[in-house]
Amino acid sequence: MAQNSQTNTSTLFKRIIGNISGGDNQTLLVCIGGLHGNEQAGYNALEYLSKNLDKRLFNGHFVAIGGNLEALKAQKRYLQTDLNRIWLNDLIDNIPTDSEVAEYEELRQLIEVLRVIPHDTYKRRILIDLHTTSAPNGAFVVRTTTTDDTLAKLLEVPIIFGLDKKLEGTAMTYMEQWDYETFAFEGGTIGKENSANNLITGVWRIMQALQMTTQPIPNLEHTLGETIQNGVPSTLSCEYIHKVPQGSVFKMLEGFGNFDSIEKGQLLAHQDGKEIRSPYNGYILMPLYQDEGNDGFFVVK
Numbered sequence: 001m002a003q004n005s006q007t008n009t010s011t012l013f014k015r016i017i018g019n020i021s022g023g024d025n026q027t028l029l030v031c032i033g034g035l036h037g038n039e040q041a042g043y044n045a046l047e048y049l050s051k052n053l054d055k056r057l058f059n060g061h062f063v064a065i066g067g068n069l070e071a072l073k074a075q076k077r078y079l080q081t082d083l084n085r086i087w088l089n090d091l092i093d094n095i096p097t098d099s100e101v102a103e104y105e106e107l108r109q110l111i112e113v114l115r116v117i118p119h120d121t122y123k124r125r126i127l128i129d130l131h132t133t134s135a136p137n138g139a140f141v142v143r144t145t146t147t148d149d150t151l152a153k154l155l156e157v158p159i160i161f162g163l164d165k166k167l168e169g170t171a172m173t174y175m176e177q178w179d180y181e182t183f184a185f186e187g188g189t190i191g192k193e194n195s196a197n198n199l200i201t202g203v204w205r206i207m208q209a210l211q212m213t214t215q216p217i218p219n220l221e222h223t224l225g226e227t228i229q230n231g232v233p234s235t236l237s238c239e240y241i242h243k244v245p246q247g248s249v250f251k252m253l254e255g256f257g258n259f260d261s262i263e264k265g266q267l268l269a270h271q272d273g274k275e276i277r278s279p280y281n282g283y284i285l286m287p288l289y290q291d292e293g294n295d296g297f298f299v300v301k
Contacts, residue, residue, distance in 0.1 A: 013034070013043065013066050013069045013072045013073060014066055014069075015065065015066050015069065015109060015110075015113055016063070016064070016065065016066075016113065017033070017043070017046045017047055017050050017064035017065065017066050018046060018047075018049065018050025018051075018053075018062065018063070018064035019062070019063050019064070020050065020053060020055055020058050020061070020062045021058070021060070021061040021062070022055060022056075022058045022059055022060075023058065023059030023060065024059070025059040025060035025210070025211060025212060026060075026121075026122050026123040026124065027060040027061070027122060027123070027124045027126070027210050027211075027212060028060070028061045028063070028117070028119065028122040028124065028125045028126065029060065029061070029062050029063070029126050029127075029128070029206070029207065029210065029212065030062075030063045030065065030114070030117065030125075030126070030127045030128075030180070031046055031049075031062075031063070031064050031065065031127070031128045031129075031130060031203060032065045032066075032067050032110075032127070032128075032129050032130065032171060033045060033046040033064070033065070033066060033067060033130040033199075034066050034067035034068060034069075034071075034072045034130075035067035035068055035083050035084040035129065035131070035171060036067070036068065036071070036077045036078065036082075036083070036084060036131065037067075037068045037070070037071025037072040037073070037074060037075060037076050037077060037078060037079075038071070038075055038076055038077045038190060038290065038292075039077075039131055039132045039190055040072060040075070041130070041132045041187055041188070041190070041191075041192075041195040041196040041199060042067070042130030042131060042132065042187070042196075042199060043066055043067070043072060044196045045130060045187070045196045045199035045200045045203065046064035046065075046066075046130070047064075048196070048200050049062075049064060049200060049203060049204070050064050052218065053207075053213060053215065054213070054215050057213050057214055057215045058212060058213050059211060059212055059213065060207075060210065060211075060212035061122065062207070062212065063117060065110065065113060065114075067083060067084075067106070067110070068083045068103065068106050069106065070102050070106065071083070071102075071103075071106075076292065077290060077291075077292035077293060078103055078292060079102040079103065080100070080101040080102055080103055081101055081103050082103070082292075082293070082294075083103045083106055083107060084129075084169070084170050084171055085167070085168060085169040085170065086103060086104075086107055086169050087107070087169050087170060087171050087173070087174035087175075088168070088169045088174075089174075089177075091104075091107070092107065092111055092174075095107060095108045095111075110171075114175075114178075119178060119179070124181070124210075125178070125179055125180045125181065126148075126151070126180060126181045126182070126206075126210075127171075127172065127175045127180040127181070127182045128182075128183060128184075128185050128203065128206070129170070129171050129172045129182070129183070129184040129185070130184075130185055130187060130199050130203075131184055131185070131186045131187070132186060132187050132188055132189060132190045132191075132192075132195045133186055133188075133189060133190065133258060133286050134189070134190050134286075134287075134288065134289040134290040135189065135256060135257050135258050135286065135287045135289055136189050136257035136258065137188075137189075137226075137227055137257045137258045137259055138186050138187075138188050138189050138195075138258045138286070139155075139157045139186060139187055139188045139195075139198050139223060139224060139226075139227060140157045140158045140159070140160055140186050140227070140258070140259075140285075141155060141157055141158070141159045141160065141183050141184065141185055141186070142160050142163050142164060142172070142183060142184035142186065143159050143160060143161050143163075143164065143183055144164045144172050144173060144176060144182045144183055145164070145176065146176050146180065146181045146182055147159075147181060147182065147183040148181050150209075151181075151206050151209060151210075152183060153234075154202070154205045154206060154209055155185065155202040155205065155206075155224060156224045156225035156228060157186075157202075157224060157225075157227060157228070158227060158228065158232055158233065158234060158235065158236055158259065159234065159235045159236070160235075160236050160237070160238055160285070160300055161235065161236070161237045161238065162237050162238040162239075163238035163241075163298065163300075166238055166241050167241075167295075170184070172184050185199060185202055185203075187199035187202070188223060190290070193221075194221055194222055194223050197220040197221055197222040198222045198223060198224055200218070200220055200222075201217060201218075201220055201222045201224060202224060204217045204218070205217065227258075227259055232259045232283065236282075236283065236300040236301060237300060237301060238285075238298055238299075238300050239280050239282060239299050239300060239301055240279055240280055240298065240299040241295055241296075241297075241298050242268075242269070242276065242295070242296035242297050242298075243294060243295065243296070244271065244288070244293075244294045244295070244296045245294075246294070248271055248272050249271065249272055249273075250269060250270075250271045250276075250288065250296050251269060251270045251271075252268065252269045252287045252288050252289055252296065252297065253267065253268055253269055253270075256268070256284050256287040256297075257287075258283075258284070258285055258286065258287075259283045259284070259285065260283065260284050261282075261283055262278045262281070262282060262283065262284050262299070263278065263281050264278055264279065264280055264281050265277050265278065266278045268284070268287070268297060269287075269296055269297065271296070276296070278299060279299070280299045280301060281301065282299045282300055282301030283299070283300050283301065284297055284298070284299060285297070285298040285299070285300050286298050
């Protein structure tokens, strides 16, 4: 099996990347990749899984969905607004049809695809949202209230509690209403080959645990387990998000990676010419090293 999972990756992005079903296993696994268009590893991972899973050995139903297709084409996090911050009931019930906001149309299409899936025919429904981050060592799970911790622990990455409640309008939180067990799986750093490999390996482990396939996991080079082996706790709680107001100029200090230790009062960034310091001791998470986005950094402990 080839080590490089990212060769021949897509330039023509599809909403339905894969749809595999078979056997009598009453488990539905839905994965979304590329809700942020500059995070192509999630899309690539789902493309790889869809092509390489042996349908003859598959037992259950797997649906792989592409997220923000227009932003993926543009290789930007989003075009007008963050697609993973607008999964809100009021908006979804009344999505404008004539809006110039590209993400509204992306959201409408995603909801249509999800509604077509015959959820009620399955005893168990799981949704995993695949992402990557702009800083190093970015493999972790963002847990929700419906996450199965047994499955999440298979990924051998830190599990973050409470972050879901601090982020409004995410797909994973919205889909809890549809009786899905949900979580976000951050696979690593944007643009790094092993980020897609982390996502492939992790989802495949979960499929095996759910008895959806007996097919061996491909021998892809990955970094799952390294962060915990290096001393980061296996479970952490989100204590703080630094929000960047619209129009503000935010500049993270260079050199921070996910799960670097930080101290209360430590200088982390500058915003509109003012110093931004950590309000807590703990670990930094998702420091912002990209042009788009209004979450400057997170503190977990």
